[in-house]
Amino acid sequence: MLWFESNGxxxxxxxxxxxSHLGAARRSLRAERNARRRAVSAAERAAAARRxxxxxxxxxxxxxxxxxxxxxxxxxxxDSLPLIELARSRGCxxxxxxxxxxxxxxxxxxxxxxxxLRENRLGIREPEGLACIAARWLDVVFLPLVGFDRRGLRLGxxxxxxxxxxxxRQLRRVWHKPLLVGFGYAFQQVEQLAAAPHDVPLDAVVTDxxxxxxxxx
Numbered sequence: 001m002l003w004f005e006s007n008g009x010x011x012x013x014x015x016x017x018x019x020s021h022l023g024a025a026r027r028s029l030r031a032e033r034n035a036r037r038r039a040v041s042a043a044e045r046a047a048a049a050r051r052x053x054x055x056x057x058x059x060x061x062x063x064x065x066x067x068x069x070x071x072x073x074x075x076x077x078x079d080s081l082p083l084i085e086l087a088r089s090r091g092c093x094x095x096x097x098x099x100x101x102x103x104x105x106x107x108x109x110x111x112x113x114x115x116x117l118r119e120n121r122l123g124i125r126e127p128e129g130l131a132c133i134a135a136r137w138l139d140v141v142f143l144p145l146v147g148f149d150r151r152g153l154r155l156g157x158x159x160x161x162x163x164x165x166x167x168x169r170q171l172r173r174v175w176h177k178p179l180l181v182g183f184g185y186a187f188q189q190v191e192q193l194a195a196a197p198h199d200v201p202l203d204a205v206v207t208d209x210x211x212x213x214x215x216x217x
Contacts, residue, residue, distance in 0.1 A: 064091025152201035152214030
């Protein structure tokens with residue numbers, strides 16, 4: 001069953017389904033949130049990205065020498081370029097994900113942003129450089145998302161690349177670096193997502209309306 005609850009200026013979708021229907025529920029929620037993102041004009045998207053970047057700056061105090069991972073935004077995603085420019089202006093080293101080019105692999109590396117980008121088989125722009133870093137040595141990672149809840153559960157596009165890359169965090173009880181921060185629109189928040197066993201919770205989410213510290217991250 002899917003239903004809506006009002007919370008301030010946003011209506012959030014709550015998901016309460018048996019585990020056997022989790023995949024169908026997530027596909028339905030992705031379709032609904034993607035439709036909402038398609039309705040955002042180019043001007044609204046650019047303004048939202050600037051506001052979210054300011055919120056990230058206020059909350060996270062990015063500093064010189066930090067290793068920051070971001071993403072090259074696709075059409076529906078909140079534009080990450082202002083965030084990348086902010087990190088670089090603070091003297092951070094910036095990395096972007098690169099999917100393993102072997103089709104049978106489901107792995108992802110983080111490559112320093114130097115020089116041109118090229119599109120991979122999924123249409124995602126990736127750096128061509130050789131300076132890779134293991135995910136565990138990053139300081140802050142900004143993740144794209146389709147939906148999220150206050151507990152830190154993240155709904156992505158369904159590929160599972162980020163969950164696999166940061167699965168090691170599930171084994172830690174004290175040291176939880178890198179900090180995992182979702183980056184998106186405020187309307188992408190939902191009341192509650194049904195958890196899947198492979199989900200790696202976010203620590204926080206930055207949106208165009210503020211900064212949310214997640215309860216299970």
